[in-house]
Each structure stands twice: as structure tokens, then as C-alpha cells.
Amino acid sequence: MPNITDVAILGATGSIGTSALNVIRLHPDRFNVVGLSAWHRTEALAALVGELSPRIAAVSTEHVDAFRAQFRGTGGDVTLLGGSAGLKAVAEYPRADTVVAGISGAAGLESTFAAVDAGKRILIANKEPLVMCGGLLRKEARRSGACLLPIDSEHNAIFQCLPEALQQSVANGLGVRGTDNGTGVERLTLTASGGPFLRTSAADLRQVGPKDALQHPTWDMGPKISVDSATLMNKGLELIEACTLFGLDETQVEVVIHPQSALHSVVHFSDGSLIGQMANPDMRVPIAYGLAYPERIASGVHGLDFMTLGRLEFESPDSERFPCLELARAAAREGGSVPTALNAANEIAVQAFLAGRLGFCQIPVLIRDIMDHHNKVSVKELGQVLEIDREVRQRASKMLADGIPAS
Numbered sequence: 001m002p003n004i005t006d007v008a009i010l011g012a013t014g015s016i017g018t019s020a021l022n023v024i025r026l027h028p029d030r031f032n033v034v035g036l037s038a039w040h041r042t043e044a045l046a047a048l049v050g051e052l053s054p055r056i057a058a059v060s061t062e063h064v065d066a067f068r069a070q071f072r073g074t075g076g077d078v079t080l081l082g083g084s085a086g087l088k089a090v091a092e093y094p095r096a097d098t099v100v101a102g103i104s105g106a107a108g109l110e111s112t113f114a115a116v117d118a119g120k121r122i123l124i125a126n127k128e129p130l131v132m133c134g135g136l137l138r139k140e141a142r143r144s145g146a147c148l149l150p151i152d153s154e155h156n157a158i159f160q161c162l163p164e165a166l167q168q169s170v171a172n173g174l175g176v177r178g179t180d181n182g183t184g185v186e187r188l189t190l191t192a193s194g195g196p197f198l199r200t201s202a203a204d205l206r207q208v209g210p211k212d213a214l215q216h217p218t219w220d221m222g223p224k225i226s227v228d229s230a231t232l233m234n235k236g237l238e239l240i241e242a243c244t245l246f247g248l249d250e251t252q253v254e255v256v257i258h259p260q261s262a263l264h265s266v267v268h269f270s271d272g273s274l275i276g277q278m279a280n281p282d283m284r285v286p287i288a289y290g291l292a293y294p295e296r297i298a299s300g301v302h303g304l305d306f307m308t309l310g311r312l313e314f315e316s317p318d319s320e321r322f323p324c325l326e327l328a329r330a331a332a333r334e335g336g337s338v339p340t341a342l343n344a345a346n347e348i349a350v351q352a353f354l355a356g357r358l359g360f361c362q363i364p365v366l367i368r369d370i371m372d373h374h375n376k377v378s379v380k381e382l383g384q385v386l387e388i389d390r391e392v393r394q395r396a397s398k399m400l401a402d403g404i405p406a407s
């Protein structure tokens, strides 16, 4: 009989949160949910609180009174909190052994940091904090003894392909330490589906809107990451995430378009071997791996059938139609506060695109302009990162108000 793992889920009402809960529901003898968070969707969170009886739950400050009102008189003993203090309280809740970081965007930074600070085992889907200040998070993990388990599918695939000693090194915030230390890891290939506009002409890309961008061909995800997948910024963020998590240089991480989304990434070893991980494109697979690591448990996802799959195709990304990937690569090369600026500009651009205030092809124009005018500094502590994020958002919002030229 396995020990019960107490789990807190940040972003429980989102796509990652839902997938995590679906795996957890398959294993009631193994996992116990002690903390949950959402932001606006308080009814959905209230339903989860009713079902799972966590000890602590948090929503936005704006919604916390209405959220509490739903539980008045029910006699439950759940602590209901609001705002970023509430998120942090869930992240560092003493009874939680494992924290699933499933908030979307920079909004997850402080709670992820709090979970790392508290020495938790953290299943990291929320890639933006790693992009903004992955070095700081790794340093903090080394100090606190936190265990970082990547569950973004590509990074989880890479993690699965590493020998156990290197897995431990990555989880402890040490990375794989480059090519010349006998680990044999030379480089990584991140695969990308290519998103909904893989075959869309440059002319037609000028006309696409939010509805088109949200129709991802292989993955079912939240709106922000779906738009990022359509621009290929998601792969750019993942490139920075890979450099951070595995301690590699950007020249050691290549991106390949693989429309079937069956091979989730590959590690190239010095003897010429390539080891990759394959599965149906369903986040329950990496989440189940992270939840039970180092054991394997049922995720509810069927294995791949090669005959149904038929073939695996690979092609190079088109940086003319999708400039965001190269912008992210440039940010990875520059380092310091440049990835923080890239991420903040991208979040503002994606919000504006979803709200119909910015064209699809203007997204990279805004980001490039922000990067061109950003004064790089080295990133030393969380407060500084939050300040840079705030400043860039202000500048990007002003640019939007002044009008962004067509690309």
C-alpha cells in the first residue's frame, strides 16, 4: 500500500488543474487533495471544494467574499482566502507534500516561488516563472531542498529520458551541467506541433482572430498557451524553460516541427544515441508521471497505436511567418532580465489579441519593440523581477494605446 501524498493544486479550475484532478481521482488510495486555488471561476472551485474537502482554498480578492458566502452555514472546516496572500498560503500549506503549479502566466510567479521556498515537491507546468527568473528559482530550490519536477510535456519527456542521477540533479536545481562533464547529454530537441496556422500563408495570417488561434490541432489547453502555440512563442518560452531547467545553453536546444505531437522531445547523447518519449498528446501522462515519480501509475490515457499513427513527420520552423520563436531564442542568448521583458510583453500582447485589440502579426512587433528598448540588468531577487515585469507591462500597454504598426 503506497503512502498517501497530500497535494495542493494552484490553478485547479484550469486545463492543467483539471487534468491533474482527473489523474488524482483515479487513485483515491494514493492522493489526498489538501489545497486548491482558482481566480475568477469561484463556482467551479466551490464545486471542487465540495467534492474534495481540501483544508485551504484561495481565489482573487475581488471574489473572496462571494466565494465565502457559498459555504456559509455548511459547517465545513476549509480556510478560504483571497488574493496573492491566499495563493501563497496554498503553495506553502504545511500539510501539502506536492504542489501542482498550474496557474497561467506570470500570475503564478509568487506562489511558485513560495512553494519552492517552502521546500515542496513542485510539479511545474506554469512555465512563465521559469522564463522570468528560472535561475533564481533553481537557486532557491538548492537552498530549500525543494524538488522541481517538470510536467510541461516536452520537459517532462526530456526528464523521463535522463538517467536517474541526472534526474536528481535537475530536480535539485543543478541541471545537467553541459556537455563536458561525462553526463553524455549533448543537446535537446524540443518538438512542436506547429499550432493551428502551420499551413496558413503569411497573407492569411494577417486576418486570423482569437477564435482561429484557440483551435489547437492536437492539444486542449487554456487560452493564453493556445495563442502562444499559434505564434510559436510557446516553443520559444519552452526553449528558455529548457535552458533553465536543464542548465544548457540555447545553442544546445533545437526546435523541430512535428505535427503529430506523438514524440514529445528528444535527448541527444554523446555516443550518437537519441532517446525520446512518446505518448498520446494528453497532459495527464506527464502529470501522472510527476505525481507518482519515480513510480509509474495509470493516467487514464491509452498508449499510442503505431498503426493508427501511421507516420512521424518533422520539419523546420518557419521564422518568417512565426518570428516569436527567434525573439525568444534571442532573449535566451541575452539572458539577465531580457526573458522577463519578453514574457511581460508577450502576456500584454496576447491579452490584447484575445480582446480583439491587436492583430496576430502585430504580437511579435510589440515584443520586438519592447526587447529593442529594454535595458538589460542581471536578475538578483524576486522583488526586482516583479518590478521589471510591472514596468514592461506599463510600457507595452502604452505602446498599445499609442498604436502598433502592422508588421
Ligand SMILES: NC(=O)c1ccc[n+]([C@@H]2O[C@H](COP(=O)([O-])OP(=O)(O)OC[C@H]3O[C@@H](n4cnc5c(N)ncnc54)[C@H](OP(=O)(O)O)[C@@H]3O)[C@@H](O)[C@H]2O)c1
Pocket: 010, 011, 012, 013, 014, 015, 016, 017, 037, 038, 039, 040, 041, 042, 087, 101, 102, 103, 104, 105, 107, 108, 125, 126, 127, 128, 151, 152, 153, 219, 220, 221, 222, 223, 224, 225, 283
Ligand atoms: N494546458 C496545457 O495543456 C498546458 C501544457 C503545458 C504547460 N502548460 C502551462 O500550464 C500553465 C496553466 O495553463 P492552462 O492551460 O491550464 O491555463 P488555464 O486553463 O487558463 O488555467 C489557468 C488557471 O489559473 C487560474 N488563474 C488565472 N488567472 C490567475 C491569476 N491572476 N492569479 C491566480 N490564478 C489565476 C485560473 O483560475 P480561473 O479558472 O478562476 O480563471 C485557472 O485555474 C501555463 O503556464 C501553461 O503554459 C499548460
